[in-house]
Amino acid sequence: MPALTSPNAKHLLARTLFGFSKEQFQQAMGYGSLEDLVDRALLADAALPAPPNAWVNTVPAQSQQDSGDAGTWYRELTYWWYNRMFSEGLNFREKMVLFWHNHFSCERDKVNYPQYMYQQNQLFRKFAFGNFKQMVKEVSIDPTMLIYLDGNNSRGTGPNENYAREVMELFTLGIGNYTENDIKQAAKVLSGWQVKGLTSVFDSTRWYKETTLTIFGKTAAFKVDTLIDLIFEQKACAEFICRKLYKAFIYYKPDEAFVAQMATVLRTNNYEMKPLLRFMFLSDHFYQTTFRASHIKDPQELMVGSLKALQVKLPDLVNLYDMAKILQMQLFQPPNVAGWPGQRDWISSTTYSYRGGFTDSLLTGKRFNGTAVAGKLDAVAYARTFSNSEKAALFVDDVIDSLILFPLTAAKRQFLLDTLLDGTLAANWSTYTPQADARIVRLLKAIMRLPEYQLN
Amino acid sequence: MKKQINRKVFLQQMAVLTGGVGFGLGAVTGKAFGQIPAAHMANVEPGKILIIIQLAGGNDGLNTVIPAEDDLYFSARPGIAIKKEDALKLDQGMYLHPSAVGLKKLYDQGQMSIAQNIGYPNPNRSHFRATDIWNTGSDASTVLEEGWAGRFLKTRYPEFPISLAKHPMAVQLGSVESLLFQSEQGGFSTVFEDPNLFYQLVSGTPADTDIPPATLAGDELGFLKQIAAASVQYAGVIRDGATKGVNTLSYPTSNLGRQFGIVSKLISGGLETPVYLLNIGGFDTHANQLTQHANLWKTISEAVSTFQVDMMNQNLADRINIMTFSEFGRRVNQNGTAGTDHGTAAPMLFIGKTVRGGLIGANPNLKALDSNGDLKFNYDYRQVYSTVLRDHLGLDNVRSQQIFNSTFERLPIFKNSPDALPEAITMELIAPWPNPASGYTLLQYGIFEEATVSLALYDLQGRQLKLIDSGLRKVGSYSVNLDLQGYASGHYLVSLSTSRGGRMTRQLVIQ
Numbered sequence: 001m002p003a004l005t006s007p008n009a010k011h012l013l014a015r016t017l018f019g020f021s022k023e024q025f026q027q028a029m030g031y032g033s034l035e036d037l038v039d040r041a042l043l044a045d046a047a048l049p050a051p052p053n054a055w056v057n058t059v060p061a062q063s064q065q066d067s068g069d070a071g072t073w074y075r076e077l078t079y080w081w082y083n084r085m086f087s088e089g090l091n092f093r094e095k096m097v098l099f100w101h102n103h104f105s106c107e108r109d110k111v112n113y114p115q116y117m118y119q120q121n122q123l124f125r126k127f128a129f130g131n132f133k134q135m136v137k138e139v140s141i142d143p144t145m146l147i148y149l150d151g152n153n154s155r156g157t158g159p160n161e162n163y164a165r166e167v168m169e170l171f172t173l174g175i176g177n178y179t180e181n182d183i184k185q186a187a188k189v190l191s192g193w194q195v196k197g198l199t200s201v202f203d204s205t206r207w208y209k210e211t212t213l214t215i216f217g218k219t220a221a222f223k224v225d226t227l228i229d230l231i232f233e234q235k236a237c238a239e240f241i242c243r244k245l246y247k248a249f250i251y252y253k254p255d256e257a258f259v260a261q262m263a264t265v266l267r268t269n270n271y272e273m274k275p276l277l278r279f280m281f282l283s284d285h286f287y288q289t290t291f292r293a294s295h296i297k298d299p300q301e302l303m304v305g306s307l308k309a310l311q312v313k314l315p316d317l318v319n320l321y322d323m324a325k326i327l328q329m330q331l332f333q334p335p336n337v338a339g340w341p342g343q344r345d346w347i348s349s350t351t352y353s354y355r356g357g358f359t360d361s362l363l364t365g366k367r368f369n370g371t372a373v374a375g376k377l378d379a380v381a382y383a384r385t386f387s388n389s390e391k392a393a394l395f396v397d398d399v400i401d402s403l404i405l406f407p408l409t410a411a412k413r414q415f416l417l418d419t420l421l422d423g424t425l426a427a428n429w430s431t432y433t434p435q436a437d438a439r440i441v442r443l444l445k446a447i448m449r450l451p452e453y454q455l456n
Numbered sequence: 457m458k459k460q461i462n463r464k465v466f467l468q469q470m471a472v473l474t475g476g477v478g479f480g481l482g483a484v485t486g487k488a489f490g491q492i493p494a495a496h497m498a499n500v501e502p503g504k505i506l507i508i509i510q511l512a513g514g515n516d517g518l519n520t521v522i523p524a525e526d527d528l529y530f531s532a533r534p535g536i537a538i539k540k541e542d543a544l545k546l547d548q549g550m551y552l553h554p555s556a557v558g559l560k561k562l563y564d565q566g567q568m569s570i571a572q573n574i575g576y577p578n579p580n581r582s583h584f585r586a587t588d589i590w591n592t593g594s595d596a597s598t599v600l601e602e603g604w605a606g607r608f609l610k611t612r613y614p615e616f617p618i619s620l621a622k623h624p625m626a627v628q629l630g631s632v633e634s635l636l637f638q639s640e641q642g643g644f645s646t647v648f649e650d651p652n653l654f655y656q657l658v659s660g661t662p663a664d665t666d667i668p669p670a671t672l673a674g675d676e677l678g679f680l681k682q683i684a685a686a687s688v689q690y691a692g693v694i695r696d697g698a699t700k701g702v703n704t705l706s707y708p709t710s711n712l713g714r715q716f717g718i719v720s721k722l723i724s725g726g727l728e729t730p731v732y733l734l735n736i737g738g739f740d741t742h743a744n745q746l747t748q749h750a751n752l753w754k755t756i757s758e759a760v761s762t763f764q765v766d767m768m769n770q771n772l773a774d775r776i777n778i779m780t781f782s783e784f785g786r787r788v789n790q791n792g793t794a795g796t797d798h799g800t801a802a803p804m805l806f807i808g809k810t811v812r813g814g815l816i817g818a819n820p821n822l823k824a825l826d827s828n829g830d831l832k833f834n835y836d837y838r839q840v841y842s843t844v845l846r847d848h849l850g851l852d853n854v855r856s857q858q859i860f861n862s863t864f865e866r867l868p869i870f871k872n873s874p875d876a877l878p879e880a881i882t883m884e885l886i887a888p889w890p891n892p893a894s895g896y897t898l899l900q901y902g903i904f905e906e907a908t909v910s911l912a913l914y915d916l917q918g919r920q921l922k923l924i925d926s927g928l929r930k931v932g933s934y935s936v937n938l939d940l941q942g943y944a945s946g947h948y949l950v951s952l953s954t955s956r957g958g959r960m961t962r963q964l965v966i967q
Contacts, residue, residue, distance in 0.1 A: 159792060
């Protein structure tokens with residue numbers, strides 16, 4: 001069993017949380033063993049959070065679109081989720097909610113009532129560490145998914161194939177593990193549902209009329225539950241979701257041998273996620289040094305993580321909301337049904353530059369376009385949270401180590417020290433000098449503009 | 457899906473790329489990157505520009521170019537068929553979507569060709585796999601990690617990424633880099649949304665000469681540094697082009713209209729970029745498709761026709777061709793929710809002054825469908841790409857074959873199909889094989905007109921290291937084994953020149 005060393009803990013927290021402060025890191029070390037940290041903090045169960053507002057129970061109506069309320073509520077829902085991320089502490093659940101949101105990708109452009117999206121988001125929270133098979137059953141008839149992949153109003157006589165294809169291709173089995181005919185037959189089984197009010201209802205008169213259907217070579221009078229059961233009997237199923245977890249939390253090119261081990265754990269536990277996640281986060285494989293800092297931060301990890309690391313008390317959620325769009329990760333608006341591909345796809349010449357613009361904005365209090373950003377960092381106060389704040393070289397090293405996991409070269413550390421000192425002598429450094437504020441800001445900007453800062 | 461670059465290649469390129477970029481936090485000064493001697497550039501036809509519009513989601517071809525005189529069309533789509541009275545008449549019983557008024561005008565002026573029923577054998581109906589197929593130019597069962605445009609750009613910029621061309625090699629408007637421009641040497645495209653903002657944001661991007669460690673994280677860091685270096689190199693060029701360029705009329709406010717407005721300014725401002733990629737999404741019309749599909753084609757029609765007039769006003773239209781593509785067409789039969797599911801073959805549009813105009817190929821055959829109820833394709837999409845590469849971008853036959861690993865007969869899309877290359881040139885040097893190589897590599901060349909030839913190995917500074925083969929050569933093909941013993945690993949150039957004044961250069965990587 002791997003030990004709770006400082007590098008292991010940093011690696012684990014970087015992958016399972018949306019960032020962490022120095023204090024939270026110390027708190028994690030206080031658990032004494034990785035096992036306790038994983039069992040008692042990361043994978044601990046918690047009650048569902050209270051909803052963002054009363055609108056979650058308001059029956060959707062066109063007037064909410066016309067008045068702009070729906071848009072306002074979507075914004076509130078997004079802020080609410082950001083607040084969940086900021087207050088996650090040492091618990092892994094919110095990261096898993098995002099994983100499931102990305103897995104069962106649905107776009108708010110099409111699901112334009114946030115009431116539905118809120119329900120789905122809570123469903124992901126409920127099943128964050130729960131049973132994957134049961135979750136697929138519930139997602140299949142969840143209003144958001146019915147709307148997004150056109151199960152809504154699909155009739156057995158002329159079924160819409162959209163969900164039937166994606167549930168196999170993207171949610172459970174992967175391409176190549178089903179036939180076009182399997183899709184056509186499954187589409188009939190999945191028909192008959194409609195979204196009415198806040199929920200989905202089944203109407204058997206809109207369902208398929210055949211006595212039996214043949215799917216994956218099995219002939220039966222399928223219902224949604226038995227169809228999903230059959231899909232989960234396919235060999236590809238456990239490997240498929242484990243491969244995706246591997247790519248999200250370990251390394252984007254999966255190690256098939258370890259994926260196979262994960263799949264065995266998942267099957268043995270009848271698709272319960274918690275034993276699998278525990279297995280993953282307590283495995284020697286996860287802590288191999290080669291995986292450290294090999295993950296390109298997604299925009300939420302970058303934004304929320306930067307704010308936590310800088311200990312900004314009241315983050316500017318408007319800034320996050322707007323920048324998430326620009327950085328190509330607007331919550332509730334993945335690019336398509338496959339979700340965000342992640343890793344290198346986050347980075348292009350334009351998004352890379354905007355990332356620098358975002359971290360700058362936390363330090364200057366201004367966005368790239370001049371818009372004010374609330375909660376500008378008090379650089380001197382932040383510096384003084386480091387015990388070495390008055391010793392230039394040690395201070396720079398401590399700041400680097402609290403912000404960057406990638407091992408920096410001595411030359412780069414020296415460059416950053418020079419950036420702080422700006423021509424003055426190290427011996428003369430003090431956070432009490434008149435220019436200290438500007439110098440600390442320059443140092444932090446430089447650190448956060450390093451390509452190394454994008455890696456977790 | 458971004459291609460991992462080989463670590464050794466990376467170390468070499470980074471040493472060159474970042475050599476002159478200051479590591480600093482103020483404005484980063486640009487740098488003149490080492491240029492390969494002009495004589496060593498591959499033979500290219502300069503000046504032609506291809507603008508690709510990706511219709512993301514799977515455009516419903518049958519409701520775009522409509523067989524509105526075919527009863528089968530109406531019986532398959534009782535709720536969503538478009539009647540011929542409502543549609544815009546083309547030729548041979550085909551009609552254009554009613555909202556594509558601007559495109560219809562271009563068609564009537566002979567500035568739009570439509571290639572019908574484009575697809576490929578064993579079509580894939582997954583958005584993601586099908587998009588990858590169209591972007592890479594592979595067949596259904598082969599997974600390629602390089603885009604077809606990336607492979608084309610390798611022939612145009614053989615020195616990338618050791619030296620960067622003066623102007624962006626490809627421009628993509630948007631935020632997420634497409635597989636289309638990926639190559640084993642890294643991505644060719646510069647991706648941005650707005651030229652001025654891009655410049656402003658890049659200022660402050662540090663670049664440094666540190667070589668990343670040989671770790672998994674080091675590989676990712678190398679990727680990030682490559683993006684940073686290219687951004688620093690091109691942000692100024694793009695901003696200057698956009699500042700210098702003009703729009704002679706105002707563009708629609710749609711996102712696609714805005715993209716075309718920027719492309720117009722960049723071309724007008726003198727950017728030599730040969731390939732642009734624009735994107736419009738929303739074509740995955742599974743339900744209630746009529747209004748949405750109409751809006752999409754209105755948007756495209758307005759943006760494209762504005763652009764075309766603008767380019768004509770500026771006397772730039774002869775250089776430009778616009779091509780549309782989508783990952784698949786849609787099912788012939790409508791589904792139960794007034795929409796269409798994923799299908800197969802569909803039409804592609806070509807707009808420009810150099811196209812022949814009119815319809816290419818037979819109308820969709822709604823009787824002889826495949827077992828899935830989908831259209832069978834008439835022409836392979838790689839025939840289309842090959843045609844565009846050869847007849848528009850001036851790529852020779854041999855290289856075009858190499859890009860698709862096969863020969864595809866050209867389609868009559870362009871007026872002046874130069875049946876020229878390689879017939880009109882006097883020789884051809886094939887890419888070395890193996891490459892990268894160790895021990896030896898095989899060099900092959902063809903002589904089409906008798907000449908005195910000289911085949912030599914150069915380093916990247918243009919110094920001749922070895923004369924490999926020389927003398928008078930009759931018409932024919934020749935091959936020479938090059939012994940690589942004694943050469944350090946790295947990038948080299950092999951160049952063939954003849955007494956008739958031709959020269960062709962290939963890149964060789966020695967491992």
